[in-house]
Amino acid sequence: EAGVAQSPRYKIIEKRQSVAFWCNPISGHATLYWYQQILGQGPKLLIQFQNNGVVDDSQLPKDRFSAERLKGVDSTLKIQPAKLEDSAVYLCASSSSGTSGSYEQYFGPGTRLTVT
Amino acid sequence: AQSVSQHNHHVILSEAASLELGCNYSYGGTVNLFWYVQYPGQHLQLLLKYFSGDPLVKGIKGFEAEFIKSKFSFNLRKPSVQWSDTAEYFCAVITTGGFKTIFGAGTRLFVKA
Numbered sequence: 381e382a383g384v385a386q387s388p389r390y391k392i393i394e395k396r397q398s399v400a401f402w403c404n405p406i407s408g409h410a411t412l413y414w415y416q417q418i419l420g421q422g423p424k425l426l427i428q429f430q431n432n433g434v435v436d437d438s439q440l441p442k443d444r445f446s447a448e449r450l451k452g453v454d455s456t457l458k459i460q461p462a463k464l465e466d467s468a469v470y471l472c473a474s475s476s477s478g479t480s481g482s483y484e485q486y487f488g489p490g491t492r493l494t495v496t
Numbered sequence: 497a498q499s500v501s502q503h504n505h506h507v508i509l510s511e512a513a514s515l516e517l518g519c520n521y522s523y524g525g526t527v528n529l530f531w532y533v534q535y536p537g538q539h540l541q542l543l544l545k546y547f548s549g550d551p552l553v554k555g556i557k558g559f560e561a562e563f564i565k566s567k568f569s570f571n572l573r574k575p576s577v578q579w580s581d582t583a584e585y586f587c588a589v590i591t592t593g594g595f596k597t598i599f600g601a602g603t604r605l606f607v608k609a
Contacts, residue, residue, distance in 0.1 A: 421602070428597070460601070487540040487541070
């Protein structure tokens, strides 16, 4: 079974530039998550999709961050414009849904973003 | 607000020592509990999970965790650590319904050979 794929793995941009990250979840997984992990901290959930719909985006800075999941499969996360404090690893995870015990999340390798 | 606290940010042990990593959460409702591990250079991966039933759960590589509802705790244990257990360990809580996922800050474990 293929895992969660993310690209790019690394990205360096200047502040005020824009950047986009891509995630392809495990086939058949209805739920997709984007996390931000700042150095020395645990992952912080930015947004959670259930198929095409957003379940939780309460911690997404909507003035600069946006995410979409077209057709309920892969997803993109965008930052525009980037700030220095956005430097972090952006993790994508997916899980199946509906039945008890199915909230186990499978994580991708992450994208390490450096904003200079 | 819901939160997850991991008491130790860095732990250094010698091989064969026993391990216990603390995790406490604040949430009044029903939760699902997880421990994830991230080995150097690898993805986050599931170590063990608790949904219901026996509060003592066993995971991979000899790890176990005990859910104590009255203490809102889910501590991770291993009787004898190995050098290969060197990694970062994260406790996570998912509220029933899967609508809120909260991770702790992580504990970095270093095992001396």
